[in-house]
Amino acid sequence: MPTPAISLQGLTKYYGHDLGVANVTFDVYPGEVIGFLGPNGAGKTTTMRSLVGLLNITSGHAQILGQEVSVSSTALRAEIGYLPGSPALYKNLTAGEHLKFLSKMRGIDCSAQIHSMAEVFDLDLSRHIHELSKGNQQKVGVIQAFMHKPKVLILDEPTSGLDPIVQREFSAIVDQRQKDGAAILLSSHVLSEVEHLADRVVIVNAGKQLLVEEISRLKEKTVRTIDLYFHSDVSVSIFEGITGVRDIRTYGNRVSCTVVGGENALLRRAVENGLESVQTHESSLDDIFFSLVSGGDENDSGA
Numbered sequence: 001m002p003t004p005a006i007s008l009q010g011l012t013k014y015y016g017h018d019l020g021v022a023n024v025t026f027d028v029y030p031g032e033v034i035g036f037l038g039p040n041g042a043g044k045t046t047t048m049r050s051l052v053g054l055l056n057i058t059s060g061h062a063q064i065l066g067q068e069v070s071v072s073s074t075a076l077r078a079e080i081g082y083l084p085g086s087p088a089l090y091k092n093l094t095a096g097e098h099l100k101f102l103s104k105m106r107g108i109d110c111s112a113q114i115h116s117m118a119e120v121f122d123l124d125l126s127r128h129i130h131e132l133s134k135g136n137q138q139k140v141g142v143i144q145a146f147m148h149k150p151k152v153l154i155l156d157e158p159t160s161g162l163d164p165i166v167q168r169e170f171s172a173i174v175d176q177r178q179k180d181g182a183a184i185l186l187s188s189h190v191l192s193e194v195e196h197l198a199d200r201v202v203i204v205n206a207g208k209q210l211l212v213e214e215i216s217r218l219k220e221k222t223v224r225t226i227d228l229y230f231h232s233d234v235s236v237s238i239f240e241g242i243t244g245v246r247d248i249r250t251y252g253n254r255v256s257c258t259v260v261g262g263e264n265a266l267l268r269r270a271v272e273n274g275l276e277s278v279q280t281h282e283s284s285l286d287d288i289f290f291s292l293v294s295g296g297d298e299n300d301s302g303a
Contacts, residue, residue: 005183010060019207020046028183035198036187043207044187081150087141096125110147135161153184205293225281228255
């Protein structure tokens with residue numbers, strides 16, 4: 001197992017007596033994308049701001065590339081690309097001047113990457129930032145996070161305000177950085193985007209971590225609806241007693257049921273009884289997410 005590029009162990013942050021996040025624990029490995037999910041106020045931004053040293057944590061540990069964030073060096077910070085939920089941009093500068101200034105601050109010539117990404121995103125670098133739409137300002141924020149090709153990317157709602165075409169371009173850039181070995185922690189309200197980009201998800205609610213799981217395994221654990229079609233009418237009794245199968249209903253030659261876990265036993269029984277076709281209604285990440293956080297307290301001050 002490789003060494004984690006990002007490691008959180010029991011990270012806890014209080015704002016006075018108010019909980020931000022409690023006992024957040026997970027790792028992000030090189031070449032991995034973690035989708036960081038939760039409703040507004042769940043603690044995602046608190047966790048990310050703690051990771052980049054903008055907040056002092058109350059207890060626990062936060063490490064990037066093996067160094068504690070609380071004592072991180074300038075060299076370590078150069079390996080991080082951070083996009084906050086609301087990027088702070090120098091609005092009196094043009095987009096090009098802003099990005100060039102940040103490039104000089106890092107001591108890295110990012111000119112080629114800046115112009116390449118600006119072309120991909122159709123961003124006019126000559127326009128002043130105060131003249132840009134929210135979507136175009138977000139493009140500037142994305143470029144400043146990626147332009148120095150960091151080993152670690154921490155992205156808080158990176159596609160907010162981007163149109164669908166630019167979102168696809170953003171996804172392609174994330175895919176490429178992942179292939180290049182970057183560790184990427186990405187929060188998003190666009191669950192379909194996370195489902196496409198992420199290897200695993202971390203879900204938090206009301207400051208508490210609910211789970212860390214591979215998306216594929218998460219889906220395997222959730223309830224799915226399956227429709228089985230036969231040549232002729234079948235009886236419910238054929239499928240009773242199969243582990244994980246419930247809510248069995250028949251509609252003539254169609255049997256509908258819900259399944260948790262593997263479906264091999266169900267399909268074997270169906271084949272033995274003249275199965276002709278199967279239709280599976282998989283739970284989307286949206287379904288899983290909302291089933292996990294429904295009923296939770298979303299009034300956490302550590303958004």
